[in-house]
Amino acid sequence: MKVRLNLVVGGSILDKAILERVLEEALKKGGDFAEIYIEEKQLSNVFCEDNRIEKVNSGREKGAGIRVVKDGKTAYVYTTDLSEEGLLKAAGVARHASANGKETSPIALSPKQPAFTISCKRLPDTVSFDEKIENVLAANKSARDVSEEIRQVTVAAGDLHKKVIIANSDGELAEDERTRIRVIVSTVAARDGIIQTGYESAGGVCGWELLEEIAFEDMAEKAARLAVNMLSARPAPAGRMPVVMSCEAGGTMVHEACGHGLEADLVQKGLSVYKDKIGEKVAAEGVSVIDDATLDGKYGTFRFDDEGNYGQRTVLIKDGVLQQYMYNRLTAIKDSRDSTGNGRRDSYQDKPIPRMSNTFIASGRDDPETIIKSTPSGLLVKKMGGGQVNTTNGDFVFDVQEAYMIEDGEVTYPVRGATLTGNGPMVLNGIDMVGTDLGFSIGVCGKDGQGVPVSDAQPTIRIKELTVGGTAPTGGPAKRRIRRV
Amino acid sequence: MEDFLRNTGEKALDLARKKGVEAEAFLLQGRELSIEVIDGQVETFKEAEEAGLGLRVINQGRLGFVFTSDLSDEAVKQVVEDAISISHYTEADPHNCLPSGKYEYPVLEVYDPAIPAASLEAKIEMAREVEKVARSSDHRINIIERAGYEDSEFISVIMNTRGVYASGRGNFCGIYVFVVAEEDGDAQNGFSVMIKKNYKDLDSIFTGKEAAGNAIRALHARSISSAHLPCVMEPYVVTRFVSLLAQMVDAGMVQKGKSMFAGKLEQAVAAPVVNLVDDATWAGGIGTFPFDGEGVPSRRNTIIKDGILTGYLYDCHSASKAGVEPSGNGQRGSFRSLPSVGTSNFILQTGRPGSQELYDDIKKGLYITEVMGMHTANPISGDFSVGAAGIMIENGKLTYPVRGATIAGNLGDFFSDIESLGSDLRFFGGRGAPSIRLKSLSIAGD
Numbered sequence: 001m002k003v004r005l006n007l008v009v010g011g012s013i014l015d016k017a018i019l020e021r022v023l024e025e026a027l028k029k030g031g032d033f034a035e036i037y038i039e040e041k042q043l044s045n046v047f048c049e050d051n052r053i054e055k056v057n058s059g060r061e062k063g064a065g066i067r068v069v070k071d072g073k074t075a076y077v078y079t080t081d082l083s084e085e086g087l088l089k090a091a092g093v094a095r096h097a098s099a100n101g102k103e104t105s106p107i108a109l110s111p112k113q114p115a116f117t118i119s120c121k122r123l124p125d126t127v128s129f130d131e132k133i134e135n136v137l138a139a140n141k142s143a144r145d146v147s148e149e150i151r152q153v154t155v156a157a158g159d160l161h162k163k164v165i166i167a168n169s170d171g172e173l174a175e176d177e178r179t180r181i182r183v184i185v186s187t188v189a190a191r192d193g194i195i196q197t198g199y200e201s202a203g204g205v206c207g208w209e210l211l212e213e214i215a216f217e218d219m220a221e222k223a224a225r226l227a228v229n230m231l232s233a234r235p236a237p238a239g240r241m242p243v244v245m246s247c248e249a250g251g252t253m254v255h256e257a258c259g260h261g262l263e264a265d266l267v268q269k270g271l272s273v274y275k276d277k278i279g280e281k282v283a284a285e286g287v288s289v290i291d292d293a294t295l296d297g298k299y300g301t302f303r304f305d306d307e308g309n310y311g312q313r314t315v316l317i318k319d320g321v322l323q324q325y326m327y328n329r330l331t332a333i334k335d336s337r338d339s340t341g342n343g344r345r346d347s348y349q350d351k352p353i354p355r356m357s358n359t360f361i362a363s364g365r366d367d368p369e370t371i372i373k374s375t376p377s378g379l380l381v382k383k384m385g386g387g388q389v390n391t392t393n394g395d396f397v398f399d400v401q402e403a404y405m406i407e408d409g410e411v412t413y414p415v416r417g418a419t420l421t422g423n424g425p426m427v428l429n430g431i432d433m434v435g436t437d438l439g440f441s442i443g444v445c446g447k448d449g450q451g452v453p454v455s456d457a458q459p460t461i462r463i464k465e466l467t468v469g470g471t472a473p474t475g476g477p478a479k480r481r482i483r484r485v
Numbered sequence: 486m487e488d489f490l491r492n493t494g495e496k497a498l499d500l501a502r503k504k505g506v507e508a509e510a511f512l513l514q515g516r517e518l519s520i521e522v523i524d525g526q527v528e529t530f531k532e533a534e535e536a537g538l539g540l541r542v543i544n545q546g547r548l549g550f551v552f553t554s555d556l557s558d559e560a561v562k563q564v565v566e567d568a569i570s571i572s573h574y575t576e577a578d579p580h581n582c583l584p585s586g587k588y589e590y591p592v593l594e595v596y597d598p599a600i601p602a603a604s605l606e607a608k609i610e611m612a613r614e615v616e617k618v619a620r621s622s623d624h625r626i627n628i629i630e631r632a633g634y635e636d637s638e639f640i641s642v643i644m645n646t647r648g649v650y651a652s653g654r655g656n657f658c659g660i661y662v663f664v665v666a667e668e669d670g671d672a673q674n675g676f677s678v679m680i681k682k683n684y685k686d687l688d689s690i691f692t693g694k695e696a697a698g699n700a701i702r703a704l705h706a707r708s709i710s711s712a713h714l715p716c717v718m719e720p721y722v723v724t725r726f727v728s729l730l731a732q733m734v735d736a737g738m739v740q741k742g743k744s745m746f747a748g749k750l751e752q753a754v755a756a757p758v759v760n761l762v763d764d765a766t767w768a769g770g771i772g773t774f775p776f777d778g779e780g781v782p783s784r785r786n787t788i789i790k791d792g793i794l795t796g797y798l799y800d801c802h803s804a805s806k807a808g809v810e811p812s813g814n815g816q817r818g819s820f821r822s823l824p825s826v827g828t829s830n831f832i833l834q835t836g837r838p839g840s841q842e843l844y845d846d847i848k849k850g851l852y853i854t855e856v857m858g859m860h861t862a863n864p865i866s867g868d869f870s871v872g873a874a875g876i877m878i879e880n881g882k883l884t885y886p887v888r889g890a891t892i893a894g895n896l897g898d899f900f901s902d903i904e905s906l907g908s909d910l911r912f913f914g915g916r917g918a919p920s921i922r923l924k925s926l927s928i929a930g931d
Contacts, residue, residue, distance in 0.1 A: 050741055052576040058567060059552035059821055060560075063535070076531040080554045093532055129574045151742045188743055188865055195745060195866040236870075238711050238893065238929035270628045270672075271665060349533060388858045388872075392665055392672050395889060397872035399861030419861060419870035421891050421929075469870045469891025469929040 016109050018084050019167040023107045026068050026091040027169055033069040033329075034091075035168040037306060038062075038082065039348045044124065045158040048136045051144070056129060063348035068094045072330065076351045109173040114303040115310050116294060120179045122207035124159035132157050135211060139220035143187050146224035149231065151195075152188040155220065157181075159208070166308035174308035180299070180453060181210045182442070185220045189227035196416065198227030199385070199401060203442045203453075205301040226383070226402055229414055236403065236418030236470025242378030243420065243466040244371055244406060249384045250441025251456025254361050256387040256396040257424040258282075258289060259456070260447070262316050263342070263354040264331035266391050273394035273425055274322060282322045283428035286364050289317040291326055293341060293357035299442035300357040300454040307343035307352050314340045316359075317428075328354045346450035353448060360457035364434025368460035371433045373409040379418065379468055380404045380411055384441070394424035419469040427463055435460030486514055487652055490536075490642040493556050497540055498646055500565040506572070507543040508565070509583050509645035511778065512536070512556075513820045518605075521633040522612045537820035542568040546577030552821045580805040585647035588782050590775040591766055595655040599684040600636050608634045611660060611689050618693025619662045625704065626697050630663035630674070643780040651780040657682050657771055660692050666700035675700025680914060682769050699854070706874060706888035709930040715850040716892070716923045717843045717878065720911040723918035725859045727833050729896060730761065731916075732864040734788050734796075735826040736803035745867040745897060746794060754794045755900035758836060761789040763798055765813055765829035772829035772915035778817035779824050786812045792901075800826045833918040836906030842881075843907055843922040850878040851887065851928060867896040873928070891929040899923070 019036060026034035040062035047055040064087060065078040077094040079086055136155045143153040162178045182203035189196050200223040202214045245253060261272040274282060283289070293302050293311030302311040307329050315323050327335070328343030331354055343352035372380060380403060387398030400418040404411045440457040494510035501508030514536040521529040537554040538561065549572030551564045616632035638656035643649065659680035666673050677696035681687055718726075738744040746754060755761075765783030767773055776782055779801050787795050799807065800815030803826060816827025844852060857872035870893035876883045907920035 046574075052578075053574060054576070054578075055548060055550065055823065056571045056574045057550045057552075057823070058571060061537070061552070061554040061821070063554065073527060074529045076529060076533075078531075078533040078535075080535050080537075129571070133574055190742070197863060197865050238891070238927060240931060269630055271630055349535070351529065351531070386858070386861050388860070390674060390857065392674050393888075395857070395872065397858035397861075397891070399858060399870070417868045417870055417893060419858060419872070419891055419893065421857075421872045421889060423889070467889065467891060467929055467931075469872075469893045470927075 016173065018087070019165070019173070020107045020109055021084070022066070022087045022091050023167060023169050025088050026066055026095050029095050031068045031070040031095065033169055034067070035166065035307070036064060036066050036087070037345070037348055038064045038165040039162060041160060041162040043158065043160040045156060046129065046132045046136050048140050048155040049152070051140065053133055053136070064090065065348040065350070066090050066094045067351060069330065072334065074351060078349050107169055107171060109167050109171055112172055112174045112304070112308065114176065116303060118205060118301065118303060119297070120207040121209040123179060124161050124208065127208040135216045139185055139216040142217035143185060143220035143224040146221055147189065147228045149189045149191050149228050150187055150224050151190045153220070153224070154186045155184070157183045164306070166304065166306065168308060172308050174304045176304050178205065178302065179207055180205055181208060183216060183219070185223040187223045187227040189224070189231055191231045194231055196227050196230035198223040198225070198230070201442055203299045204297045205299060206297045230402070230416045233414035233416035236415040236468060238468060238470045240465050240467050242375055243381060243463045243468070244375055244378060245381045245458065245461050245463070247368065247435060247437040247439035247458060247460045249381045250439060251360055251458045252384040252387045252398045252441065254289060254458055255356065255359055255445070255454070255456040256389040256398055257422065257427050258317070259356050259359045260389050261391045261394060261424055262325050264325040264327045264335065265354050267325050268331055268334055272391045277322045278324065280322055281320050282425050283317050283320045284431045285320045286434050287317060287320050287428060287431050288315065288362040289359070290315050290362055291342070291356055291359045295358045298358045298440065298455045302357065305341045305343045305352070306345045307339065309339045309341040309343060311357060312341045326354045326356065328352050344452045346452060350450045353450070355447065355452050356445065356454050358455045358457070360438065361434070361459060361461065363436050363438050363459045366433045366435050368435040368437050371435055371460050371462050372406060372411060375406050375409060375462060377408070378406045379415070380406050381420070389424070395421065396424060397421045415470065417470055421467045421469060427466065430464040431461050432464055433462040487640055487642065490514060490640060491644070491652070493538060493561060494642055494644045496558065497538065497561050497565055498644060500562060501542055502646055504565070504569055506569055507583055507646050509541045509643065509779070511539045511817065511820055512642040513639060515637065515639040517635065517637040518608070519633060519635040520609055520612045521631060522609070522616050523629065525613050525616065527609060538564065539817070539820040539822065540564050540568050541823060542572055543581050543583065544569055544572040546579055546581055547572040547575045548578070548581045549575065550823050580802050582801050582805050583645045583647050584649050584779055584781050584801055584811065588649065588651070588776070588780065590651060590782050593766060593773055593775050594768070595653065595682070595774055597656060597683045600656050600658050601638065603684055608636070611687060615660050615662045615689040615693045618690050619664050619697045622694050622697040623666065623701050625666045625668045625701060626664050627667045628665035630665060632662040634658070634660050643776065643778070645780065649780040651776040653775055655774055658684055658687060660687055660689055662693055662696045664696045664700050666697070666704055668704050671704055673700050673703035673706070675703065678913070680771055682771065682773070702876065703874060703886050703888065706886035708889045709877070709887050709928065711929045711931070713925045713927055715847050716853055716926045717847070717850065718853045718921050718923070720909060720918050720920055721913055722853050722856050723833060723921050724913045724916040725856055726899065727831060727916050727918050729862055729864045731828045731831055734798055736797035736799045736807060737826045739797055740803055740806055743865050745865065749794050752794060753792045754897070755789055755792045756903040757792040758906055759789055759792050759900060759903055760834040761832070762787050762834065763814065763828050763831050767830040767832070770830035770915065771912065774829070777813045777815045779811070779815035781811045781813045781815060783813045783829065798826050798828065800824055828915060831916050833906070835908045835910045835919045838908040843905055843920055844878045845881045847878045848880055852876040852878050852883055853892070862896070864896070869894060869896060889930065892926050893929065894927055
């Protein structure tokens, strides 16, 4: 199949003059700012379950979102009608909300050049379904070969190619092409009525050359081994204890514990524990947190954000001290500063809001092996799952998919069913060792009903104390209580 | 608009017939309005429209699916060609099938003309009102995170080459407010959302007051020690657990061994007081509609009766595989995806009415008002471990608020430990439940 994407970008249907007319129409009754965001995407998915290729899908969608901002208030209209008439009509509806303004001057758009290139060697439409299916089936086999206890394997491989045009009344015109690949394996293992699951995912802003970097079959084997190993795991303990998070555990913790709380919209509404804390110590010394949209090929990478601002590297926390928040255009204006290029949206149907890109705790000085060895007892987290945070009070929770007990500096037996809860600033201040390594995980982050692709990372770290929510009736917490008396 | 959708669908089906494949066209046209207010002013006003086609072909048992938002003749032709071309890559499955025959659809009230008839000003006023009520109901409500009004309407058309034709128009409306209460350096969230099929049922005063009350009661929460305690859960929290049941009774999941309810039909899976139904004909339900996403008529399905698992939910594929009739649960979220098993109005039924609170005779327990990270619970293994907040129960009374606890266990034990259910059934979207009382839960705290 041939991708037909040149309808919008570079084609004659929407040239600069049309965009200028639409923006002028949007501001006809006044307003501080108008913007048009046009997107055309093509996606495809291959899905294997029950040992067979069950579904292959593809789809095309295009649409435009127009917004008019006046005194910080937004009118947003979206449409799938990309004709000049359709766009002018949508612009007319958007401007409705900001009546009685004065006429604005003509708009002249000038294109913005991207600051770096994103390499994409094998575009989705150049890779046949046969090749994707071959890889998916090989992964399925590799997972099932691990053990007869593997009862189900689901393998999915998807790609997305998106072209966007963003033009605004400041005269900025940004055009971009984005390609993303995501592969997922999930496994189910069963033994004597106990069922456990395993999960692995990989992806990036790149083409199908990703398959050269990640071996799909190895991922599947890993997911299968995890499910089988967890069958023998004991129930996790309940209570507070030291937690070592291995770098391969991924960055869910940093995403939940501080990432969301540093998004400027939440800060400005008073919904973040990090409000009014710029320049203050919010984490232990040696802890730096960075959001970087420019990392090569990572799942949260972009050249332009969805408002046409350059994707950039922003140091959020430096050596324990809070440096700045993540901004989109509107929140930046409110704080009289520039956007940090974190204005992102799910699709043309959504207004851009401050979002993370690739967020990570920077590597430190401790040898990862030594971190475990110097921990008398606690929990070693090897793989994290999803999480959630209440930014107002900083309380967060996330799921642990693979964990082991540490006893006298040695990793002993696996435990299952643990969830970690904590409080953002308290946990960041409780990090007492930071490893030299760095491990990434990918995901789709949800906020206000919008999902955007992100990646998160951290080195191996140790947190002095976190609440582990397991079910085992251990003596641990009871002993602590006795000691307290 | 319905005519346009029907004609577009006809074109797709004609092309498919000419190519000798079975096909189903699902067409959806939707409109939405959302108004968000801050300090009595409209902060975001959004109006939108979308339309699209999702085409499923079955080519000698092989499945192909393609969607498009472009409904031009040329695009529709391309969609049919792509779907057929894709079908060559999937494996044949005798259970890939489309419903056939002349269905009679139930007549249900699913469209309220009062929603489009209400003026924009009235809707803005309602959003302002819910914000105002929340803010003014207590001096400690210092921040309104979001408050607003939304409505949505759609026309859906399903037609296939086996003669099924179903079309319908539905709408609903809602208001919401998210607040923060602050006092002495402590800040706590509270929210309330009301979604209704009828415009006249929206109650901004109730919604505003409830959100404020939820935030206030959580102020100055303490942590608690780890323990096993009896618990009472509010309807909202119960619906979160009931949502996990939705995947567990999905016949597709069951058949693939991805549900802990696999092989449990006619067995006890919950306490004898537990009754669960999925009812797409429930009057006023958000999930109420005459037909499902495959054009199968809606009906009421009993899932758990007196604690015994009596049935699963089926779409056409899983029903064919199990050798039963589809239950009318082939749901679709949009034109962008294939139908799959889903719930309509999924309801945990109320217990016996009584004037007593469920916690009246609990000496020490936890009244749970909030759970966090529910998406991490595992409906396959049944393991869950989620963050929880609530109010301590002491000698039958609600005393001080609690936060930062984790509750954990297995869903099998959870549903078997339900001792009693309240009479306070409430819906949150398409999920309804009353309060419940649990014998004991493992709580991790300090």
